[in-house]
Amino acid sequence: MKSPDSEKARSSLGGRLRSVTLTPPDTVPFGDTDISDMAIGEADVVAADAAAERLAVRAGEIKAEGLLMRSLNLAEEDLGRALVVIVDDRAAHGEDQSLLGPLVGELLEEAGFHVDAVVAVESDEVEIRNALNTAVIGGVDLVISVGGTGVGGRDVTPEATADLLDRKLPGIEEALRSSGLAAGAMDAGLSRGLAGISGQTIVVNLANSRAAVRDGMATITPMAKHVIASISSF
Numbered sequence: 001m002k003s004p005d006s007e008k009a010r011s012s013l014g015g016r017l018r019s020v021t022l023t024p025p026d027t028v029p030f031g032d033t034d035i036s037d038m039a040i041g042e043a044d045v046v047a048a049d050a051a052a053e054r055l056a057v058r059a060g061e062i063k064a065e066g067l068l069m070r071s072l073n074l075a076e077e078d079l080g081r082a083l084v085v086i087v088d089d090r091a092a093h094g095e096d097q098s099l100l101g102p103l104v105g106e107l108l109e110e111a112g113f114h115v116d117a118v119v120a121v122e123s124d125e126v127e128i129r130n131a132l133n134t135a136v137i138g139g140v141d142l143v144i145s146v147g148g149t150g151v152g153g154r155d156v157t158p159e160a161t162a163d164l165l166d167r168k169l170p171g172i173e174e175a176l177r178s179s180g181l182a183a184g185a186m187d188a189g190l191s192r193g194l195a196g197i198s199g200q201t202i203v204v205n206l207a208n209s210r211a212a213v214r215d216g217m218a219t220i221t222p223m224a225k226h227v228i229a230s231i232s233s234f
Contacts, residue, residue: 079112079141079142079224079225079228080113080140080142080228081113081115081140081141081142082113082115082140082142082143082144083115083116083117083118083135083140083142083143084101084104084115084118084119084146085120085135085145086101086120086121086208087121087122087128087145087148087157087208088120088122088123088148088208089154091120092120092121100147101118101120102118104144104146104213104217105118107213107217108142112225113141113142116135123147123148123154123155125156128145128148128156128157128160129160129161129163131145132145132160132161132164132203133164136164136198136199136201140201141202141228142201142202142204142220142224142228143201143204144217144220145157145193145203145206146207146208146213147207148160148208149191149192149193149205149206149207150187150191150207151190151192155192158192158194158205161194161196162194164203165198165203166197166199167196167197168195169195171223172195172204172219172220172223173194176195176204176216176219176220177189177191179216180211180212180215180216183215184211185211185212185215187209188206188207188211188212188215188216191212192205193206197231200231202228202231
């Protein structure tokens with residue numbers, strides 16, 4: 001099937017060449033005659049027409065190949081491994097219908113992460129710490145916890161996270177709260193969630209509303225990419 005660009009190129013060049021007076025090959029002047037005054041034979045028109053078609057087709061192929069390679073490069077971008085920990089009593093017992101876990105997993109995969117698992121634990125400091133620590137020991141590049149960052153009696157995710165961190169990343173914490181407020185996610189703006197590095201793993205606490213998750217993931221992704229690259233350089 002010929003592309004529109006190919007047909008356009010053929011029509012344009014062929015039309016210009018056909019407008020030239022055709023002369024039998026044996027009458028084409030030679031010698032000192034100015035070449036601009038020379039007539040073009042029918043065989044020349046046919047050859048030029050074919051050349052124009054081949055050139056237009058090849059140009060279309062090159063453009064298509066370029067677009068394909070660009071899409072492959074984007075699809076192959078791999079930021080590393082990630083794990084999601086949902087901190088919620090109902091989710092831990094299979095009663096939660098908010099689908100926050102799959103949402104976080106989907107957003108991570110869209111960003112270029114391979115999601116090892118989405119796990120749910122109760123709002124218990126020991127259980128939360130164990131889940132996060134398991135992810136760190138497993139060597140994931142990023143672990144995202146969702147929930148338990150408020151001021152309620154069972155909101156203990158920050159306390160469970162603090163002891164695991166070798167270094168805090170206050171810039172990420174502040175960015176999450178600031179962007180959360182701007183997006184209208186009040187729980188994100190008031191979150192006590194932490195962010196930091198444990199071993200070679202980035203650990204980030206998010207609030208548990210869909211707005212907080214969507215805004216938080218959009219904020220975290222470019223920062224996590226930079227931190228992972230920095231950690232890997234050592």
